Amino acid sequence: DAKTTQPNSMESNEEEPVHLPCNHSTISGTDYIHWYRQLPSQGPEYVIHGLTSNVNNRMASLAIAEDRKSSTLILHRATLRDAAVYYCIPRISGNTGKLIFGQGTTLQVKP
Amino acid sequence: DTAVSQTPKYLVTQMGNDKSIKCEQNLGHDTMYWYKQDSKKFLKIMFSYNNKELIINETVPNRFSPKSPDKAHLNLHINSLELGDSAVYFCASSQMPSYEQYFGPGTRLTVT
Numbered sequence: 001d002a003k004t005t006q007p008n009s010m011e012s013n014e015e016e017p018v019h020l021p022c023n024h025s026t027i028s029g030t031d032y033i034h035w036y037r038q039l040p041s042q043g044p045e046y047v048i049h050g051l052t053s054n055v056n057n058r059m060a061s062l063a064i065a066e067d068r069k070s071s072t073l074i075l076h077r078a079t080l081r082d083a084a085v086y087y088c089i090p091r092i093s094g095n096t097g098k099l100i101f102g103q104g105t106t107l108q109v110k111p
Numbered sequence: 112d113t114a115v116s117q118t119p120k121y122l123v124t125q126m127g128n129d130k131s132i133k134c135e136q137n138l139g140h141d142t143m144y145w146y147k148q149d150s151k152k153f154l155k156i157m158f159s160y161n162n163k164e165l166i167i168n169e170t171v172p173n174r175f176s177p178k179s180p181d182k183a184h185l186n187l188h189i190n191s192l193e194l195g196d197s198a199v200y201f202c203a204s205s206q207m208p209s210y211e212q213y214f215g216p217g218t219r220l221t222v223t
Contacts (some may be wrong), residue, residue: 034211036212038154040195041217042216042217043201043203043214043215043216043217044154044201044203044212044214045214046211046213049211063194085152087154091209095207096159096166096167096169097142097159097161097166097205097207097208097209098159098167099142099146099156099212100154101153101154101155101157103153105177109156
């Protein structure tokens with residue numbers, strides 16, 4: 001299983017961009033990089049995923065390093081509702097669907 | 112409309128009892144999962160079913176038994192509850208095993 005390293009916590013001001021880094025140097029060539037987040041007292045929520053190219057959706061952008069050993073989740077304008085634990089998860093190739101959650105990054109957003 | 116629902120939301124019970132947690136998804140997904148989040152907020156997968164067939168069975172005590180009566184439901188039955196079973200249990204579903212997962216609101220189990 002690929003290991004990930006994320007900062008324990010980060011702070012941001014409301015309406016400013018946030019860059020959440022993740023190192024996954026042992027990722028295999030076929031593993032997708034998934035990001036989930038967990039808001040307080042809620043279940044995890046899918047954010048975005050990618051393989052090699054940068055990806056955008058309505059929630060965030062995902063920038064993947066060329067060597068795929070790291071990625072950055074970008075929230076373009078943080079809101080108070082974005083305060084959550086963000087998990088970077090290399091997705092094991094194959095069909096099991098197993099998600100391995102690490103400690104994640106706790107994002108605080110200040111008004 | 113609730114995509115993935117769990118009942119009950121809270122469950123308080125005594126050691127040695129047997130209890131069940133129910134999960135239902137109305138997304139038409141083929142795959143369902145159970146995760147456990149302990150007091151340190153560590154999330155770990157327990158089981159997964161795809162088309163009613165068990166495909167993931169992590170190192171979980173035999174006291175935990177998942178049951179999938181149909182593709183829309185995955186229930187978790189726990190026998191002889193122990194203090195260490197206290198946690199939040201999340202159900203999730205996905206269209207296929209490799210697709211993004213949708214999580215339920217969780218069931219907080221407290222064993223006294």
